[in-house]
Amino acid sequence: MPALALSPAVDPVDAGESRIQSVDTVQALQARIDALQRTRLDSRLMPTHEALADLLPDGGLREGATYALSPSSALVMALLAGPSQAGSWCGVVGMPEFGVEAAESVGIDLDRLVLVPHPGDAWLTVTASIADALGIVVVRPGRAASDGAIAKLAGRLRERGSTLLVLGPWPQAEAMISLTESRWSGLGDGHGYLSEREVTVTVSSKRGGRPRSGRLMMPDAELGIRRLDRGVAADRARERWHDAPAAVPPNDVARQVG
Amino acid sequence: MQRTLVLWVPDWPVIAAVRDGLAAAGAPIAVMAANRVVACSPAARAEGVRAGQRRREAQSLCTSLVVVPFDEGRDHRLFAPIIDVVEGLVAGVQVVRPGLLALAARGPARYYGGEKAAAIALRGAVLGEELTDVRIGVADGAFAAELAARTVAPDQPVRVVASGASASFLAPFSVTTLGDPDLATLLGRLGVRTLGDFAVLPADAVRDRLGAAGAHRHALAGAADATMLVPRTPPPDLERVLELEPPLDRVDQLAFAVRQLADDLVESLTSRLLVATAIRIGFRDEHGTETERAWLHPRSFRANEIVDRVRWQLSGETRTAGTRADADRGPGLRSAITRVRIVPESVDDLAHHEPGLWGSAPDERVHHALSRVQSLLGHEAVLTAQRTGGRTLAERSVLVPWGDRAVITRPVERPWPGALPQPAPATVFPSRHAVTVVDAQGSPVGIDERMRLSAAPAGFAPAAGGATRPVTSWAGPWPLDEQWWSIRRRRLHRLQVVDAAGIAWLLVLEGSSWWAEARYD
Numbered sequence: 001m002p003a004l005a006l007s008p009a010v011d012p013v014d015a016g017e018s019r020i021q022s023v024d025t026v027q028a029l030q031a032r033i034d035a036l037q038r039t040r041l042d043s044r045l046m047p048t049h050e051a052l053a054d055l056l057p058d059g060g061l062r063e064g065a066t067y068a069l070s071p072s073s074a075l076v077m078a079l080l081a082g083p084s085q086a087g088s089w090c091g092v093v094g095m096p097e098f099g100v101e102a103a104e105s106v107g108i109d110l111d112r113l114v115l116v117p118h119p120g121d122a123w124l125t126v127t128a129s130i131a132d133a134l135g136i137v138v139v140r141p142g143r144a145a146s147d148g149a150i151a152k153l154a155g156r157l158r159e160r161g162s163t164l165l166v167l168g169p170w171p172q173a174e175a176m177i178s179l180t181e182s183r184w185s186g187l188g189d190g191h192g193y194l195s196e197r198e199v200t201v202t203v204s205s206k207r208g209g210r211p212r213s214g215r216l217m218m219p220d221a222e223l224g225i226r227r228l229d230r231g232v233a234a235d236r237a238r239e240r241w242h243d244a245p246a247a248v249p250p251n252d253v254a255r256q257v258g
Numbered sequence: 259m260q261r262t263l264v265l266w267v268p269d270w271p272v273i274a275a276v277r278d279g280l281a282a283a284g285a286p287i288a289v290m291a292a293n294r295v296v297a298c299s300p301a302a303r304a305e306g307v308r309a310g311q312r313r314r315e316a317q318s319l320c321t322s323l324v325v326v327p328f329d330e331g332r333d334h335r336l337f338a339p340i341i342d343v344v345e346g347l348v349a350g351v352q353v354v355r356p357g358l359l360a361l362a363a364r365g366p367a368r369y370y371g372g373e374k375a376a377a378i379a380l381r382g383a384v385l386g387e388e389l390t391d392v393r394i395g396v397a398d399g400a401f402a403a404e405l406a407a408r409t410v411a412p413d414q415p416v417r418v419v420a421s422g423a424s425a426s427f428l429a430p431f432s433v434t435t436l437g438d439p440d441l442a443t444l445l446g447r448l449g450v451r452t453l454g455d456f457a458v459l460p461a462d463a464v465r466d467r468l469g470a471a472g473a474h475r476h477a478l479a480g481a482a483d484a485t486m487l488v489p490r491t492p493p494p495d496l497e498r499v500l501e502l503e504p505p506l507d508r509v510d511q512l513a514f515a516v517r518q519l520a521d522d523l524v525e526s527l528t529s530r531l532l533v534a535t536a537i538r539i540g541f542r543d544e545h546g547t548e549t550e551r552a553w554l555h556p557r558s559f560r561a562n563e564i565v566d567r568v569r570w571q572l573s574g575e576t577r578t579a580g581t582r583a584d585a586d587r588g589p590g591l592r593s594a595i596t597r598v599r600i601v602p603e604s605v606d607d608l609a610h611h612e613p614g615l616w617g618s619a620p621d622e623r624v625h626h627a628l629s630r631v632q633s634l635l636g637h638e639a640v641l642t643a644q645r646t647g648g649r650t651l652a653e654r655s656v657l658v659p660w661g662d663r664a665v666i667t668r669p670v671e672r673p674w675p676g677a678l679p680q681p682a683p684a685t686v687f688p689s690r691h692a693v694t695v696v697d698a699q700g701s702p703v704g705i706d707e708r709m710r711l712s713a714a715p716a717g718f719a720p721a722a723g724g725a726t727r728p729v730t731s732w733a734g735p736w737p738l739d740e741q742w743w744s745i746r747r748r749r750l751h752r753l754q755v756v757d758a759a760g761i762a763w764l765l766v767l768e769g770s771s772w773w774a775e776a777r778y779d
Contacts, residue, residue, distance in 0.1 A: 072779045073684035089624055099776065100643040100655035101682035114628060115641040115657065117688070126631050133627035182760035184778065187731040190714060193679050194733075194754050194762050194778060219681045 027209045046136065046163055047086035049078055051227040055212045057175055057205040061136070063161040066154060068170040069138075070178035073099060074106075074218055075201070076138050078225050079165055079177070081107040088112070088135030093119050093127050095140050095167070105223045128153050131162040140167040147171070175205045179218075196220050198228065260486060261363040261421060263377060264403035265344065265384065266393045270357025271297040273389070274336040275326040286320050288313075291328035333357070340387050341490075347383055348376075350489035352400075360400045360487055377416040391415075398424035400487065401478045405431060424481035429454025436475045441468070453479040494530060497601045498523045505544055505594030513569045516598055520564035523600055533558035533611045534602035535663075539571055542597040552603055554663035558611045563661070564600065566629065570637040628660045637661070649676045649738055650750070651686050651764070651776055676738050678752065683764055683776035690773040692721035695753075695765060705751055705767055709737050715755060718765060718772070727757040735767065754778075 045060035053060045061067065061079065069075055073095070080090045080103070089112045092098050096117035104110055114134065119126040123142040131137045131153075154172060157164055166173065179199050186195030199218050204211035215228040267273065271289040272281075281287045286302035288295045295316050298307045305320035317323050333356035344351055344359060352360045366376035377394040384392045395406025397419035405428065410417040419427045431453045434442045450456050457480035465473040477483040500519045506512050527534055535558050540550040553559075553567045572591060632640050641657040647668040648654045654677070658664040695703045697713035704712045711734075719726040734753035741747050751767040752775075762778035 073777075074779055077684055089621070096688040097685045099651075099682055099684045099686040100657075101645060101651075101686075102684040103643075104645055105680060105682060110643050110645065113643055114624075114660065115643060116631060116635070116639055117641065117657075118639065119635065122634060125634065129630050129634075130627050133621065133623040182779075184731075184756045184760060184762045187733050187754060187756055187762070189731060190733060192733050194681065194756075196681075197762075197778070223681055 023210070030207065030209065044161070046083045046088070049082040049225055051216055051225045052078060052201065055201060055203045055214050057203070057207060061163050062174060063163060064158040065174040066157065066164040066166060066170055066172065068166050068168065068173035068176045071167050072179045073097065074102070075177065075179045076165060076167070077103050077106040077108060078218060080136060080138065081225070083136045083163070084108040084112060089114065089133070091116065091130045091134040091137040093130070093137065093139040094123050094142060095138065106219070106225070124149055124153065127164070128156055131157055131164060132160055134162060136163045136165065138165045138167070173206060175203050178202050261367070261373070261396065261398060262400045262403040262487065263361050263363040263366065263373070263380070263394060263396045264400060264407045265359045265380060266395070266404070266407040267340070267357045267389060268391050268393065269297050269299060270337065271328060271333055272299045274333045274356070277336050278332055280326050281324045285324050286322055287324045287326060288316050289326050289328050296328050340384060343383050343387055344380060345492060347380060350487065352487045352489050354400070358404070360403065361489070362487055363396050373418050374416060377418065381415060395419070397427065398422070398481050399478070399483050401483060402428055402481050405435060425457060428479060428481055429457065433479070436478060438475060441472060441475060496523065496526060496605070497599065500598045502596050502598070505596045507591045507594035509569055509572045509591065512572060512595060512598070513565050516568045517561070517565055519598065519600060520561040523564065523602070524559070524561045527602065527605065528608065531608045532605040533608050534604070535559070535606050536603040537564060537567065538601045538603045539568055540599040541572070541595050543593040543595055545593055555661065556663045558606065568598070570632070573636060632660060645670050647672050647674050649674050649740060651683070678736070678764070681778070683778045685777040685779050687774065687776060690766070690775045693718050693765060693772045693774045694721050695772045696726065704770065705735060709735065709751065711735060715753065718755065729755045730758055731756045
């Protein structure tokens with residue numbers, strides 16, 4: 001990209017600064033392009049837990065999209081909590097170890113939670129049928145599925161506006177959400193009990209750009225989910241929001257893309 | 259004065275207990291309620307056991323006494339076929355209590371040509387129900403008729419007190435027969451000992467002294483009670499039976515055949531403004547084997563849902579362990595079904611199940627989608643979860659198949675001392691894994707009789723072999739000793755550990771082996 005082709009004469013510190021600025025500008029432009037090139041006009045958002053929402057591309061789980069998750073039940077529950085509290089039905093396919101008590105304490109409504117612990121080889125069919133009616137579905141894939149079947153499922157999700165969370169890698173996932181650097185507190189050397197945990201949640205979007213990550217308490221002492229680096233993240237988001245469109249007027253972007 | 263026929267089966271609670279398989283016929287049996295004998299068998303009576311005795315007293319009189327707890331439900335349930343027999347012959351039967359029926363004598367007397375003939379015909383029919391002792395009394399009013407039935411000799415089991423002669427029939431009986439001990443004591447102190455003595459007292463004087471209840475007893479004593487019988491309304495017959503000729507051995511054929519039956523059942527319920535909330539489905543196969551199962555519904559059964567239950571119940575019988583043959587089109591049942599029976603077990607008022615204006619039942623779309631998955635994978639494959647109370651993780655939630663109703667025996671609200679503190683683990687292994695827990699030297703960690711670990715745990719590994727996970731921090735062991743008094747006693751020691759990757763685990767020591775039960779991931 002021409003903006004990034006820096007001349008060698010530039011001071012290395014300045015180069016680093018301007019490189020970061022350029023990357024941010026490129027990301028902002030990319031976001032504008034995405035906004036103009038939407039495959040769907042009304043891609044609405046699922047109500048997502050506010051601690052996780054701004055890490056996700058578009059600022060929340062998108063209806064009809066698929067997200068790939070690193071294998072962590074707590075992460076699954078944190079993502080289900082928002083939609084469930086807003087009245088969505090949740091389906092969990094192929095996770096016999098899903099802890100019901102933890103799910104309830106995170107805020108998932110058990111009256112609207114459906115479990116299919118052992119779908120066997122029919123996992124794709126089961127996922128497709130329950131995604132027809134349930135707002136958000138979690139699946140741990142069994143045997144590998146063909147690309148055709150996956151594309152068909154993606155089409156069905158888009159049409160129904162259901163969100164799919166897949167444990168493990170998934171082609172055409174909107175974003176990959178992973179949970180790392182887990183640190184439990186409360187346990188000592190033979191005393192105490194588990195009380196709260198600090199984790200890093202990292203989201204890498206398929207549209208490229210730097211992965212966004214945040215430190216969260218999951219769960220915190222009140223069994224809730226709380227953002228630790230909220231101030232920083234919010235500032236960065238605000239900067240991006242205010243600066244990017246001002247630097248390049250939308251009409252110009254459209255002309256450049258066209 | 260209404261001519262009344264009373265049919266009495268003596269010792270009915272005892273007969274019901276024998277019919278329910280709780281005691282052997284002919285043994286000395288006593289049915290007890292609140293530590294008192296309610297009824298006893300002739301063998302027990304021969305030893306001196308009487309109604310009203312305490313259990314100790316009865317047992318000291320008859321050492322081989324079989325004691326059966328009183329159960330009114332059992333008495334009613336087993337008496338129902340006898341009521342049906344009587345109602346098959348005459349109309350307007352009042353069930354005074356199990357074992358005692360009252361009915362207006364006029365109709366049967368005209369039909370059979372006399373009260374005695376009617377009584378003998380009824381007695382003959384009831385004796386056909388494998389009873390040996392049935393007594394009948396006919397008199398003016400139910401009270402006199404019952405006394406007549408109670409005082410007949412076993413060799414002369416029918417007693418007819420002529421019309422108008424009831425007052426003189428009652429006169430010699432003691433006032434205790436009125437069934438009011440306080441009144442009997444009072445009358446005894448006043449020098450009134452027999453019903454005849456009581457009946458000659460002026461009615462208004464009795465009413466002034468004893469009130470309305472006393473006046474009613476006075477009318478009974480003088481055979482002047484004008485209370486009419488209240489015949490019962492026979493309950494609607496909601497059972498549906500389908501006889502299959504030739505027998506069917508394929509699930510899809512059976513489901514098709516049952517469709518009409520289910521429609522008919524739901525329609526007949528709806529016409530009575532009822533809905534079924536629980537049904538019982540029974541099959542009989544070619545070999546005469548009967549299988550039955552009850553199904554609960556969170557709301558109420560519709561016809562297609564009944565058909566689904568029939569299909570699931572049949573598929574459950576065809577399914578072999580582990581693999582799921584596609585039961586709907588598969589090889590078929592082990593033996594052909596000759597009879598299908600559907601009984602609504604509990605019904606509710608239709609008005610309680612009308613959907614609200616904006617819908618109160620879960621979304622129809624959700625229900626259809628999940629039913630489709632159930633038809634693919636089987637009824638138990640689609641589950642909903644409910645929280646229950648308990649100390650171990652497995653006890654703290656229950657999974658219920660979609661479309662069933664949970665029966666919760668351990669309420670969440672109760673305190674469950676010994677349960678692990680929150681937060682709950684997000685991953686609860688459906689079957690726990692065996693692990694080995696080792697100390698810093700690599701030797702296994704055990705527990706002593708004072709519930710202390712032999713050494714601080716430094717790592718744990720799957721028992722089947724695998725890399726050892728180092729433990730960075732741990733807490734416990736927390737002992738749990740449940741139901742130490744019973745055979746279901748469980749003794750566990752629980753340990754929370756955090757491994758080097760920052761993931762916490764719940765390890766459990768039961769007996770001498772360690773298990774990984776859950777993961778806080």
